[in-house]
Amino acid sequence: MCELLGMNANVPTDIRFSFSGLARRGGGAGPHRDGFGIAFYDGRAARFFHDPEPAAHSEIARFLGAHAIKSLTVIAHIRQANSGAVSLANTHPFTRELWGRVWTYAHNGQLRGVKKIPLNFYAPVGTTDSEHAFCWMLDQLRARFDALPSPARLDREVHRLSAQLARMGVFNMLLSDGRTLYAFCGKKLSCLTRCAPFGKATLIDEDRSVNFAEETGPDDCVTVVATGPLTSDEDWTVIEPGTLLALRDGQIANSVCLKPPTRKGAAKGVLTC
Amino acid sequence: MCELLGMNANVPTDIRFSFSGLARRGGGAGPHRDGFGIAFYDGRAARFFHDPEPAAHSEIARFLGAHAIKSLTVIAHIRQANSGAVSLANTHPFTRELWGRVWTYAHNGQLRGVKKIPLNFYAPVGTTDSEHAFCWMLDQLRARFDALPSPARLDREVHRLSAQLARMGVFNMLLSDGRTLYAFCGKKLSCLTRCAPFGKATLIDEDRSVNFAEETGPDDCVTVVATGPLTSDEDWTVIEPGTLLALRDGQIANSVCLKPPTRKGAAKGVLTC
Numbered sequence: 001m002c003e004l005l006g007m008n009a010n011v012p013t014d015i016r017f018s019f020s021g022l023a024r025r026g027g028g029a030g031p032h033r034d035g036f037g038i039a040f041y042d043g044r045a046a047r048f049f050h051d052p053e054p055a056a057h058s059e060i061a062r063f064l065g066a067h068a069i070k071s072l073t074v075i076a077h078i079r080q081a082n083s084g085a086v087s088l089a090n091t092h093p094f095t096r097e098l099w100g101r102v103w104t105y106a107h108n109g110q111l112r113g114v115k116k117i118p119l120n121f122y123a124p125v126g127t128t129d130s131e132h133a134f135c136w137m138l139d140q141l142r143a144r145f146d147a148l149p150s151p152a153r154l155d156r157e158v159h160r161l162s163a164q165l166a167r168m169g170v171f172n173m174l175l176s177d178g179r180t181l182y183a184f185c186g187k188k189l190s191c192l193t194r195c196a197p198f199g200k201a202t203l204i205d206e207d208r209s210v211n212f213a214e215e216t217g218p219d220d221c222v223t224v225v226a227t228g229p230l231t232s233d234e235d236w237t238v239i240e241p242g243t244l245l246a247l248r249d250g251q252i253a254n255s256v257c258l259k260p261p262t263r264k265g266a267a268k269g270v271l272t273c
Numbered sequence: 274m275c276e277l278l279g280m281n282a283n284v285p286t287d288i289r290f291s292f293s294g295l296a297r298r299g300g301g302a303g304p305h306r307d308g309f310g311i312a313f314y315d316g317r318a319a320r321f322f323h324d325p326e327p328a329a330h331s332e333i334a335r336f337l338g339a340h341a342i343k344s345l346t347v348i349a350h351i352r353q354a355n356s357g358a359v360s361l362a363n364t365h366p367f368t369r370e371l372w373g374r375v376w377t378y379a380h381n382g383q384l385r386g387v388k389k390i391p392l393n394f395y396a397p398v399g400t401t402d403s404e405h406a407f408c409w410m411l412d413q414l415r416a417r418f419d420a421l422p423s424p425a426r427l428d429r430e431v432h433r434l435s436a437q438l439a440r441m442g443v444f445n446m447l448l449s450d451g452r453t454l455y456a457f458c459g460k461k462l463s464c465l466t467r468c469a470p471f472g473k474a475t476l477i478d479e480d481r482s483v484n485f486a487e488e489t490g491p492d493d494c495v496t497v498v499a500t501g502p503l504t505s506d507e508d509w510t511v512i513e514p515g516t517l518l519a520l521r522d523g524q525i526a527n528s529v530c531l532k533p534p535t536r537k538g539a540a541k542g543v544l545t546c
Contacts, residue, residue: 042360042361042362043360043361043362044362044398045360045361045362045398045399046361047321047322047323047324047361048320048321049320049322050320051320059336059340060336063332063333063336067332087315087316087318088315088316088318088319088320089315089316089317089318096369096370097369097395097396097398099396100396100397100398101398102398121394122370123370123372123373124373125317125318125370125373125374125375126318
């Protein structure tokens with residue numbers, strides 16, 4: 001399985017602490033040695049760094065560890081190949097343009113038979129089931145809406161498409177259009193929202209901790225989504241399978257579930273499914 | 274004006290020597306301080322590095338100068354903004370997917386009124402006339418062909434579209450689908466083919482030279498296209514306005530002109546217009 005890392009914040013935020021924990025799993029502490037990629041949004045555009053080399057030994061990953069690229073929305077992925085060879089074309093996150101916005105997507109899991117689904121506008125460059133599913137999602141969104149719909153309408157449609165793909169296998173996914181970071185949990189995904197009062201956090205994968213109270217402002221808010229918790233001393237929430245989180249302004253703005261929410265509180269970053 | 278640099282080779286080639294000459298012009302030796310970008314092809318995919326910072330002071334440019342990313346096709350651009358603010362979204366090269374291939378494009382010049390041309394499938398993410406023209410070109414190619422056509426047919430169509438855009442202003446352009454590197458000269462573009470026997474080359478913009486005989490194999494062949502010559506002791510060819518060069522396997526495989534060729538010799542890298 002691959003590992004996902006997503007971040008959405010209300011102020012440009014440095015992801016290096018979380019990313020260094022993830023990168024260690026890329027051939028270092030973990031088996032995910034088949035490449036990595038990361039996208040940093042800047043408005044409707046994003047800059048990408050891809051490397052088919054293991055993240056733990058990648059010069060690009062080392063560069064990213066040494067230089068802060070602050071962003072409101074970040075999607076990162078480290079790969080353990082199961083569908084498609086190890087190559088740049090198969091390295092997540094994948095990207096396409098839709099409605100004059102850069103869309104970015106990373107997937108963890110396997111989707112049986114998804115490559116048999118015919119595509120219309122978008123075509124995969126690589127050979128992964130993941131990229132085929134991404135092209136299909138964007139095809140569906142393009143066919144359904146003429147232009148970027150309201151957040152609530154897009155949230156519902158992304159959930160509907162994600163749930164459809166999840167029926168074909170394991171579909172844990174991060175997706176962004178630069179306005180919202182979507183995180184769909186098909187099987188395994190956790191999240192954590194950091195707002196004031198900020199505290200200390202210690203990485204699970206390396207002996208490294210940070211005191212966010214010294215790094216942040218009183219109004220800063222950031223939500224991190226990852227395949228598994230990255231820190232040992234913070235209260236990560238395990239996302240219920242079938243749930244799509246829509247992250248905006250650093251918090252869970254909406255959470256769409258396969259079954260109705262059992263309790264309120266999304267605005268406070270509490271998972272409602 | 275911006276500056277363009279393109280490279281096409283028959284073996285994965287390190288562009289750092291030429292790129293370092295270009296990067297010096299990005300706020301160092303030149304006025305092109307409004308960002309830079311570079312794309313390295315790997316099959317049908319490409320990896321990108323973009324930075325709205327001046328190339329001469331960019332940490333990313335420094336990283337690229339320290340680490341060789343060998344590629345068969347490279348497109349680089351340093352920007353002096355004239356249409357569109359300085360931002361990541363307006364930083365060349367631009368990219369889109371068509372027929373399951375990553376297309377990359379960089380433009381030097383200005384196109385009056387191009388943004389009034391309606392678009393169909395592709396939409397600009399930024400606000401430059403350059404990106405609008407790129408979206409229009411891909412729209413036209415998508416409408417004209419169902420799948421990637423033969424090199425000769427695509428060469429003719431890319432020339433037809435380029436010549437059309439050149440009538441709207443200044444259109445010097447680099448474009449690639451990973452199979453061919455296209456270089457259209459609307460006003461100012463030079464090229465140079467390096468094959469055995471290789472010799473010494475000295476950069477114009479900094480005190481740096483390289484002996485390619487020590488760096489290359491006897492069968493290596495690489496063609497470099499740039500806004501102006503990058504070296505002082507090599508025989509650069511000034512491309513005639515209205516000419517599209519189609520570079521494959523490191524050489525000029527085809528050259529389409531607005532008027533008939535006056536002499537032969539494209540295979541030997543001699544400009545035929």
